Amino acid sequence: MFLGIDLGTSSLKALLMSADGTVIAEASHPYPVNAPYPGWAESDPQNWWNAGAIAVRKAVQSYAAQVKAIGLSGQMHGVVVCDEVGNPLRPAILWADGRSHQALALYQALGAEALRPLANPLTVGMAGPSLLWLRQREPEVYRRARWALQPKDWLRLRLTGRAATEPSDASGTLMADVVAGTWAIALLEALHLRTDWLPPIVASRAIAGTLTRSAAEHLGLPADLPVVAGAADTAAALLGSGLTTAGACQLTLGTGAQITLLRDSRSDPCGNRPILAPQGCTHLFHAALPHQWYTLAAMQNAGLALEWVRQLLGLSWTDLYDQAFTVEPGCDGLVCLPYLTGERTPHLDPTPAGAWIGLGLHHTRAHLARAALEGVAFAIAQGFAAVQATGANPDTLYLAGGGSLHPQWRQLLADVLQRPLCSVETRSASARGAALLAGLGIGQDRPVGETWTEKQAILGGSATQIAPSPQITVPNSLPSALEAAHQRFAQLYPAVRSQL
Known part of the structure; x- marks a missing residue:
């Protein structure tokens, strides 16, 4: 069985899926989004961590020993700044946050050619502009941070002790060369934005670490389970929906x-x-x-x-x-x-x-x-x-x-x-996509290979797994x-x- 964990904006979902793609169980647990000032949107990552333990235990129940791998998905664009082992230095700045609008001018000043690798319009709430705001408004936090991570990547750091990201989340930061699948180092240097706190980029289906003993006890799972890199929520939902x-x-x-x-x-x-x-x-x-x-x-x-x-x-x-x-x-x-x-x-x-x-x-x-x-x-x-x-x-x-x-x-x-x-x-499509990626990470590709065939069959009325009617x-x-x-x-x- 494979476990998919989806770290959403207001709740965390856990989904247990069998090797043939059947959803066995799912559970969720909510947490608040805070707005300490107009236009701000923040979350305490510790709430995510606590919600993970509750949702995973509810979904897995007696099947813990049968879980073979974990996959992750999560809300896009936000950023968690933390120390080496994942202790947050401040609340996470979320995708809905509007405080970084003035930072967009710093991007615009670089000119169209320099911005081309981003392949995206400049919008507030993405990690790059939010980190520029942090540099100006909270310089001590900016200096002390070891990692600047996307929400699901922070969760993986806490699960495995290793920092990483993958292309689907990196491409939504306004810090990556979208086509090359790498960090846009030259652009970040032109913005005078740190690059040493960015994690390595690995494939979404890559095993990015294994579950530490303390994280395993927190979730009620066996230690040393493979944890696959996963994908941003929309990318995972596309996969989960077929x-x-x-x-x-x-x-x-x-x-x-x-x-x-x-x-x-x-x-x-x-x-x-x-x-x-x-x-x-x-x-x-x-x-x-x-x-x-x-x-x-x-x-x-x-x-x-x-x-x-x-x-x-x-x-x-x-x-x-x-x-x-x-x-x-x-x-x-x-x-x-x-x-x-x-x-x-x-x-x-x-x-x-x-x-x-x-x-x-x-x-x-x-x-x-x-x-x-x-x-x-x-x-x-x-x-x-x-x-x-x-x-x-x-x-x-x-x-x-x-x-x-x-x-x-x-x-x-x-x-x-x-x-x-x-x-x-498809219920909980992002969590299902994360579970499918967990299967892919350890070589189980049958459920993924079937999803699009089933989706195509919908128009002929013969799909059974994704949408019966x-x-x-x-x-x-x-x-x-x-x-x-x-x-x-x-x-x-x-x-x-x-x-x-």
Whole structure:
């Protein structure tokens, strides 16, 4: 059996998987995210460590002696600065943290050619800008730290006593040469940022250490188990969901929305060159398997915006959907901009505000709800267009996440995107991907080899392991009123932005 541990933003999940890919058990334990100042997002890594013991013991129970290897996945972009053995010198700075916005100017001053190896837009919350903030604001901590690690890499250090990272997490730091899979040393030196605290980069499936006796006692597992490097949560989730072939594209709906397109350097027409949208608004990260990376469009305001609207209108989720879909497409001229927290793809702008525009006496609460759903769908469509601008044109999107369950909402998304949506929900996909990597690390590749075959079989209705009864939502012809609303939406963002 293989154990996958996923260190998320607000909880840690542990998943026990058999050698044939069957999930035996899973468990999770929560911990808080702290915001000591506006715009900050931090966690105490000791809470992660304690949650690991609770979740692993619940998942493994009487199977401890049968666990053959451990794999890890974790939240991306954040950073833990710690001493040689992993004692944190301050709380972890997380991906949602916005304190490093001024540090982006230091990157920009280097010029486009120097930034090219990053193959990613400059955004706050990534490790590089956060460490530049640390250098300026907490110089003593900056000086004393032995390691600057991604969250799951810190956890592995505590498990094995050895520091390492792997390409999928390193590529999301704004400190790595994404194509080469190495640290971007020349760029970091130009930023006057330390490089001696960066760990070696190993393959995601590589054995990065073995479980120490003290860590084994903490988790209730045998000592000396192989611990595989693992992958960042999105990369692990792609693997865990069975998306292992180039061209597979998934839309995940949760608090935000992400569109991920898997690419392979051996078959992609762009070869080994970075694949970016012309505007540089999509991300490019390494995937969990060799020779693969993925293009990512990240939209911040999906479930987050809809939950705000739901509460504002005093509706349950059922009532929101029921009332919204009594209104005709286009909402009788009402358009919603859902930008309550700024936006990443395609705007890379932390400052836009949300709005309902075009309000009249004839509009009702149902119109407001429908316009919000349409606005989120239009924003997702702009993210999909950014992915297409990298030279890809997937004909089907796999649909995952808790925000994709209502059938009429799925239909609206399919109509706006003009693509079939295949709803495939793999529970705890990141933890399952971590467990699959554990198997790969010790030479068990059968479950990974089967996952994409099963995913392809979904469209023929014969998949059994990943999604026993998938739902496929086929788009209707785009209603003219919905198309007109989409065009108004695209025109309103720059017009409203110019007035802020």
